Amino acid sequence: MTALVIAEHDHHGLKPSTLHTVTAALACDPQVHVLVAGRDCTGAAQAATQIAGVAKVLQADAPHLGDGLAENLAPQVLALAGGYTHILAAATAFGKNLMPRVAALLDVMQISDVIHVLGPDTFDRPIYAGNAIATVQSADAVKIITVRTTGFDLAAATGGSAALESIAAVPDSGLSSLVGRETTKSERPELTAAKIVVSGGRGLGSKENFDAVMTPLADKLGAALGASRAAVDAGYAPNDWQVGQTGKIVAPQLYVAVGISGAIQHLAGMKDSKVIVAINKDEEAPIFGVADYGLVADLFTAVPEMVKQL
Template identity: 75%
Template structure:
């Protein structure tokens, strides 16, 4: 039994989500191989070879992979899929774009966002916004899985000594073309991988108040900024800050929820955080049921006082 992890990378380094998927792959058992499909991605392949627990890196290098177009990456995965019992992708925007194409071409049922490996053919995954956990057993010869990174600790990025095998890259499918990319630039950590996240809710009242109250706290803690869906829908925060079932799933060491009531949709995106601190004036707010520390009070008074204390 051999497991193939499809690496997420920027052609220079391996992204953190890949390390979480490697841990899930090791839990399945057998040898763990990593596929790095990129353009001039030798550095990324070398970095993948250093991941603890990886026994082989497959490196496919072509201009067709420069922008990780899903059609081309899926074709490369399919070219080697017959040699593997499991194909694992991170449950990120990129992984969710490629995995279904691979599963469809292999005519197998994808198992999405697994959070636990019970056995090589049985996995757990959340359903109903995380309010229930489904145990799924797959009888497919090749199992296509996406892995929720927050459920698995990342494998060590160094300490491994895998061999690197160069593959013949597939030709460009010609089915899609890269047009452009708009990247949000921020001095703060990336939300999905941040160790500390501070999130604000609709109770902040306006975009100006959101920035006035939350930014000093984030700056003091060196934290990423997040928001509830209600705050995003109201225009207080940009869409890429949304935490929740329809936003980003985070599991930082510390999550500070300010003025967030704790609707099921939001809890699904942050309840796996190691320590949760909630500030809310409503003592009945559902957020207090999952919080490790709760402060009942006016956020406009409590947060500035907290910033001063820090």
């Protein structure tokens, strides 16, 4: 048995999600290969050879693979699938876009958002916004798996000595093309990889208040900024800051929730954080049910005072 990890990368280096996925793959099977598909992606492929536990890295390099389109990547994975019992990718936007297409082409079910590997064919995954854990057993010859990165530690990025093999790229499917891409550049840590996250909710009242209250706190802590869905829907924060069931799943060392009531959908995205601090003037707010430290106070008074003390 051998597991294949589909690497998420920027052509020059690997995304942290790939390292989490390798850890999950090693729990499925001790023999792990990594597929790096892209355009001029030798840098990412070389980085993959250094991951501890990886036996082989397969590099598929072609112009039509450079944009990470699922319509072109899925046939590339399909061409390799016969040699693997498990094919894994992170449950990020990349993996969620690619893996359902792979599963459909192989006519097998997808096992989504895996948080524990109990055996080669048995996995735990959250359901009902994380309020229940389903144990799933699959008899499929090839298990197609997306991994919730917060459920697995990072594999060591160095110390490995995997062989690097160039493989033929499949032809361009011609089904889609990338028209354009808008990326958000920030000096702050990436939300899903940050050790400290501070998130604001609807209690902040406006975008101006959000910026005035949350930005100084994030600056003091060196934190990534997040937001509840209510805050995002109200226009206080951009979509890519949303934490929750329909946003990003985070598990930082410290999560500070400011003016967030704690709807079940939000809790699903952050309740695995190591330490949770909640600030809300409503002492009955559900967020206090998961918080390690709770402060019942007016956030417009409490947060500036915190910043001053820091």
